[in-house]
Amino acid sequence: MAPPVQRPRGLTIVAALALLQGVLGLLRAFDIVRFGVNLTGQGALLLPLLGILTAARGGLVAIIAVLYLVFAVGALRQDAWSWWVGVAAALLNGLLVVNTMIQGASIALTLLWAVVPLIVLSYLFAPAGRRALAG
Numbered sequence: 001m002a003p004p005v006q007r008p009r010g011l012t013i014v015a016a017l018a019l020l021q022g023v024l025g026l027l028r029a030f031d032i033v034r035f036g037v038n039l040t041g042q043g044a045l046l047l048p049l050l051g052i053l054t055a056a057r058g059g060l061v062a063i064i065a066v067l068y069l070v071f072a073v074g075a076l077r078q079d080a081w082s083w084w085v086g087v088a089a090a091l092l093n094g095l096l097v098v099n100t101m102i103q104g105a106s107i108a109l110t111l112l113w114a115v116v117p118l119i120v121l122s123y124l125f126a127p128a129g130r131r132a133l134a135g
Helices: 007-038 047-078 081-102 107-123 125-130
Strands: none
Touching: 007 047, 007 081, 007 107, 007 125, 047 081, 047 107, 107 125
């Protein structure tokens, strides 16, 4: 029987950051959806439409958060498929951050949400990340 492969420390740190991003993302998604649902009950046409769009955006944030959670679990187990999930989560998160910045959100807040995707992508494309999650 082969000895168990020790998980690289960098992978553990990236998985922990992804787990944190996923949990905080789910909390943020819940807040966005709640705000959107509150808007749907107001006004005649414009506010309900904005509420639906806001709730849909919250759903997108929730999907990205779940991708981070799936990546974290797969990375901790060192499953090869988790590399793709991590790249997808980080790229989608990055696009959402850019979109939020374009819409005029606080630059400090949007940069805070951009830190984890940048770390995840840089680790996954580094040789150590590729080795850690190689099939």
